[in-house]
Amino acid sequence: MGEFKRRSHEQEKPSVDIVRAAPEDAEAICDIRDRAWLKAYTVDAPDLKITEEDVLLAAKGPDDRFFKNRVEYLKKRLAEDSGQNLWLYVAKIDGKVVGYTDPSLDDRGRRRIGAMYVDPAQQGKGVGGKLIRQALEALGRDQDIYLEVVEYNQNAIGFYEHFGFVKTGNPAPPEEGRPEYLVTFPEIEMVLKAQKKSHVP
Numbered sequence: 001m002g003e004f005k006r007r008s009h010e011q012e013k014p015s016v017d018i019v020r021a022a023p024e025d026a027e028a029i030c031d032i033r034d035r036a037w038l039k040a041y042t043v044d045a046p047d048l049k050i051t052e053e054d055v056l057l058a059a060k061g062p063d064d065r066f067f068k069n070r071v072e073y074l075k076k077r078l079a080e081d082s083g084q085n086l087w088l089y090v091a092k093i094d095g096k097v098v099g100y101t102d103p104s105l106d107d108r109g110r111r112r113i114g115a116m117y118v119d120p121a122q123q124g125k126g127v128g129g130k131l132i133r134q135a136l137e138a139l140g141r142d143q144d145i146y147l148e149v150v151e152y153n154q155n156a157i158g159f160y161e162h163f164g165f166v167k168t169g170n171p172a173p174p175e176e177g178r179p180e181y182l183v184t185f186p187e188i189e190m191v192l193k194a195q196k197k198s199h200v201p
């Protein structure tokens with residue numbers, strides 16, 4: 001019985017490939033982020049109400065303007081990138097992009113994970129786990145790694161805690177130049193502390 005259960009659980013996890021993103025992945029990347037936002041950021045709590053319309057406007061902009069611009073910008077950056085400045089990885093199942101992450105250095109030189117998104121239809125199947133392991137490998141574990149997460153996004157906070165991140169208690173830096181008609185998602189900062197070198201006497 002135990003054996004049967006273990007096997008059927010394993011069968012639920014598809015085979016996931018993690019590869020460097022290519023220009024032709026840009027549209028799938030932007031689409032996955034928007035659909036993941038819609039699922040994760042819509043909220044109707046007593047003290048906070050953010051509707052699907054609010055999230056869609058923040059994601060895509062009026063007349064989908066942001067979406068088209070983001071796809072073009074990303075396509076161009078991926079085409080120009082020689083691998084030094086843009087560490088963008090996609091997860092693929094059967095050749096289809098189902099998630100992505102972008103480990104990077106922030107403007108203070110701190111190591112950072114800026115994005116971690118899995119297609120809502122593929123969440124809970126091991127894709128995010130593979131992506132975060134790749135991001136941590138790319139960044140290295142000899143320095144602290146930071147990220148920001150929406151404060152009511154308990155699913156993502158639990159996911160990051162599972163991989164050792166803790167809340168710093170510092171406010172996330174405000175996003176500059178954001179038009180006032182767009183909703184702001186309240187964010188917190190988390191950190192994965194550097195692994196201490198073991199001192200061999």
Ligand SMILES: CC(C)(COP(=O)(O)OP(=O)(O)OC[C@H]1O[C@@H](n2cnc3c(N)ncnc32)[C@H](O)[C@@H]1OP(=O)(O)O)[C@@H](O)C(=O)NCCC(=O)NCCS
Nearest residue numbers: 036116117118123124125126127128129155156158159162
């Ligand atoms: C958060 C997210 C990236 C996780 O990806 P996922 O593919 O669903 O996660 P996985 O199935 O790969 O889980 C990986 C591991 O984390 C664990 N985990 C996942 N969510 C967890 C949670 N909320 N609490 C505790 N552990 C969790 C899993 O049990 C699994 O553990 P294992 O490797 O020991 O088996 C994904 O749900 C997502 O894209 N959410 C919407 C977008 C988002 O919120 N992104 C973060 C923005 S900052």
